[in-house]
Every structure is written in C-alpha cells, then in structure tokens.
Amino acid sequence: MQSADPEHFFETDAAQEKRHRRAAKAGNKYGNPISLKSKILAAVPDPRSPSSALLVAESAGAVRLVKLNEPEDTKTAYRGPTAPVCSVAVGGPHAGTLFAGSWDKNVWSWDLASKAPGRKYVGHTDFVKAVVCATVGGKHILISGGADKKIMVWDISTGVRLHTLQDGAVNMLSIQDLVVDHASSTESEVSVISASSDPHIRRWKIRLDGWEQVVETSPDAPGTDRRTILEHETTVYKLVLDHDSDEVDLWTSSGDGTTKCLSRMRNFTCEDTFHHGDHVRAVAVTEKWVITAGRDEDIKFWDRTSGKLHCSLVGHYDEVTELVVLRGPGGSGDRVCSVSIDGTVRTWPLEKAGLDAALEEQEKPAGEDKKEVGGEDLLSAEEEAELAALMDE
Known part of the structure; x- marks a missing residue:
C-alpha cells in the first residue's frame, strides 16, 4: 500500500513543526485569497484587464487567468506543457501572444484571445526560468533565460534563434530573471539586464546582427573594467x-x-x-x-x-x-x-x-476573531465549523 501522507514517513522535528504551522495557518482569509489547485511560480498583469486580472504560471503545467473581481472564475487556462511552468510574459504584435517558460526546457506560446497553441521555442537544455519580450529593428523578439546558464534571443514570428548570450569571463550560473531596460534602449538596440544564481547582475545590448555584454569603468576603481554589477x-x-x-x-x-x-x-x-x-x-x-x-x-x-x-x-x-x-x-x-x-x-x-x-x-487578540455587526455573525456556518475543528485539534 502506497501513501503520500507525510506522517507515514520519517520527518525531523523541524519539518513536523513547519508542516503543522502551515496547516494551522492555511485557513486564514487575509488578502482575500483566491485558491488554485497547484503552486504558483510567477505572474504578470493581463494586458486586456491590467487593473483587475493576472496571468499566473502553475506547477501543474499551465498558465491560468485569474480575475480578481470574479474570484470564482478560474477556468480559463492555457495548456500544453506536462511539466511546471515557471515564467510567463506577454508580447508580440499588439501584445497578443502569451509565452511561458517550462521545466521541460521549452518556451510555449498561445494566442492570448483564443487560447490556441502557437509556436514552441526549442533550444534550452535545462529549465527555462525567465522570459521577456521586446522590439528591435522593427522585429518582435523573445528573450529567454535558462538553468543552462544561457540567454537566448528568438524571432517571434519565425521561431529562429538569433543569438545565444553567455558571459565568457565571469562564470554565469542559472538565469533567474530578465528585464528590458527601455531607458537605455534604442530603435535598433535593446538593453536587457539579467540576474542569476551567482550574485552578479549583467547588462547586455542586443541588435538583430549581434550582441555584446556591457563593460564599463568601475566606479570604485577608476581605470578598471566592470563587467558585472556586484x-x-x-x-x-x-x-x-x-x-x-x-x-x-x-x-x-x-x-x-x-x-x-x-x-x-x-x-x-x-x-x-x-x-x-x-x-x-x-x-x-x-x-x-x-x-x-x-x-x-x-x-x-x-x-x-x-x-x-x-x-x-x-x-x-x-x-x-x-x-x-x-x-x-x-x-x-x-x-x-x-x-x-x-x-x-x-x-x-x-x-x-x-x-x-x-x-x-x-493584530486582534484571538478572542476577538469573531465579531457581530447588527446582531449577525461575520462567520458563516462553514467558517464556524472550520474554526471549531481547528480548536478541537
């Protein structure tokens, strides 16, 4: 007989304490929680409703639309990957394409409006941890970073990989995040900043015909090069x-x-x-x-x-x-x-x-969790039962 119950396996005292603490904390309603069925690893605003909706990356292998004003409606999902999705971005013409980096080493895409699957960008040899979109030379590009220590630049429309960026001087570990620096970009050159599992932050200049890592004079040691921000x-x-x-x-x-x-x-x-x-x-x-x-x-x-x-x-x-x-x-x-x-x-x-x-x-004392307004309890019958069960435990 197989079991997934952690109590059926050896656990340290610290692990048991953490599990019990989280179980006791799980029922709270702070922040008006919207509960999904898997871990959430990333999120971006939905450009169609930027003030009230999110697109979230789930460990169950999907990107899900979450409407904050309609918390019960979480059925809209973009599916395809069979491994966790750990990064998400929106871009392409008219910001109409959804991109997701997955543990399966690929970047997936969908039409944002129809949910129809689009092109798959294949080239990384490990988890795709970060994805961002940009425009350079009039062309829409996708930039992805992976646990394989590589940053890849893709032509969104054709799926062709344009460049692979790596730091040849300072060992670059797994990419954790990417951001487009519009303040330093031009029409023909996009500026990107990357973060990784090493403490170094790197800056890159990307063109259609090539790329380069930004190397500047160190502010702390004039006359010496500064390849990274440390x-x-x-x-x-x-x-x-x-x-x-x-x-x-x-x-x-x-x-x-x-x-x-x-x-x-x-x-x-x-x-x-x-x-x-x-x-x-x-x-x-x-x-x-x-x-x-x-x-x-x-x-x-x-x-x-x-x-x-x-x-x-x-x-x-x-x-x-x-x-x-x-x-x-x-x-x-x-x-x-x-x-x-x-x-x-x-x-x-x-x-x-x-x-x-x-x-x-x-910060209310525990005894004040239950309040009455106009003679009516703020706790529903279901919440009353949940509270009683927790107290019994």
Whole structure:
C-alpha cells in the first residue's frame, strides 16, 4: 500500500513543526485569497484587464487567468506543457501572444484571445526560468533565460534563434530573471539586464546582427573594467525597474535577505538597502512603498522615503514567489497582488489607511476573531465549523 501522507514517513522535528504551522495557518482569509489547485511560480498583469486580472504560471503545467473581481472564475487556462511552468510574459504584435517558460526546457506560446497553441521555442537544455519580450529593428523578439546558464534571443514570428548570450569571463550560473531596460534602449538596440544564481547582475545590448555584454569603468576603481554589477552576496532572484522614478533605478531582491536600490545615476551602485530577512524572492515599488516578500511568507511594506518598515502582513503559508502592482483607472484602486507556492493569489491595499486597517485586523487578540455587526455573525456556518475543528485539534 502506497501513501503520500507525510506522517507515514520519517520527518525531523523541524519539518513536523513547519508542516503543522502551515496547516494551522492555511485557513486564514487575509488578502482575500483566491485558491488554485497547484503552486504558483510567477505572474504578470493581463494586458486586456491590467487593473483587475493576472496571468499566473502553475506547477501543474499551465498558465491560468485569474480575475480578481470574479474570484470564482478560474477556468480559463492555457495548456500544453506536462511539466511546471515557471515564467510567463506577454508580447508580440499588439501584445497578443502569451509565452511561458517550462521545466521541460521549452518556451510555449498561445494566442492570448483564443487560447490556441502557437509556436514552441526549442533550444534550452535545462529549465527555462525567465522570459521577456521586446522590439528591435522593427522585429518582435523573445528573450529567454535558462538553468543552462544561457540567454537566448528568438524571432517571434519565425521561431529562429538569433543569438545565444553567455558571459565568457565571469562564470554565469542559472538565469533567474530578465528585464528590458527601455531607458537605455534604442530603435535598433535593446538593453536587457539579467540576474542569476551567482550574485552578479549583467547588462547586455542586443541588435538583430549581434550582441555584446556591457563593460564599463568601475566606479570604485577608476581605470578598471566592470563587467558585472556586484552588490549582493548570493543569488539575485528578481529585477524591477522603477518607472515611478525619473532615473528609472534598478531594484533587486536576493537570497542574502536584502532588497537593494541600485542608482542609475551612480552606475548602478547601491543607494538603499532594505533588510527583509531570509530569501527575498520578490520586490515591487510604488511612489510611496517598497514591498518585499519571500521565503518567510510575510508581505513587508517599507516607507520609501524614510526606509523604515511600515508594516508586515501575514496570510500566505508558504514561500511567496511574485509581487505584481496593479494600477486602477486614474490611480484609484491601486493594489498589489502576491502569489505563492501555497497556491493562493492574495490582494493588498496600497493606501496607508487600508494597510493600517489590514494590520489592525491581523493584530486582534484571538478572542476577538469573531465579531457581530447588527446582531449577525461575520462567520458563516462553514467558517464556524472550520474554526471549531481547528480548536478541537
């Protein structure tokens, strides 16, 4: 007889404690969770509804549409891979094509509107960890990064691989993230920044007829070359370009437990550091906040001006893998979404009053979890039964 129950196998005390803690935490409703049936490894806004919908990469081998205003409607999925999907992007003509990097070493594509499968981009020899889209010389291109330590550039329309980028001087490990630097790009040359499992951040210039790695004079040692940006101690998981800033600075999150702001005006040297603690898998920035999340499951909001921690919100019960800022019409209704290995999508306010209210709700003593308004319980019968079962355990 076979079993998948972890209690039927040997576990360390720490593993048992973690499992019990997560099980006890799993029923919380903080962040209005939308629950899916598999782990969520990445997410991007849906360009058709950028303020209210996400496209999420699932470990079950699909990209799923999640509508925040219709949380029960999670049936729309783009299928094909038989291995986990770990990266997702939208691009091509009229931003009408969905791309997904998979553990099966391929990049899959679909027509965003019809869900019809499109071209498959084959060439990596290990997991495809990152995908982004760009336009160079009037041609739509796809850029993918893999655990095989390679960055590949593809012609979207033909599927032809145009270039394979590698650092020949400083050993480059598994690619973790890619971002297009529009502020440094031109019509004939696109600038891309890459992060990898080594602490080095690299910059690249890509043209239709070739590519080059950006090498600049080191700001710390004038007269010497600087092939990479080295501000972290270990893996850099996420890169975000701050378009709310005139300088379009680069924000990073790392396994060394920090998020950093790298100043473009200072040749991408560190200007600010936020000590989240544990592996920081995701970072998002707004005019007011720096938001960090990762292995410790909490969502931390930092005051961007003072650098002080404003609040830390709980909700997820496993590692957070992505943060996505969604902009409402005219700036109203802005919010940030977090996705996690726990299989939930959660939404958090960005205005200070909303954050303070969420924090106050989470800090209520256990005996105040149940409140009455107008003589009616806020807990449904199903929630009452769930609470009673947890208390019995």
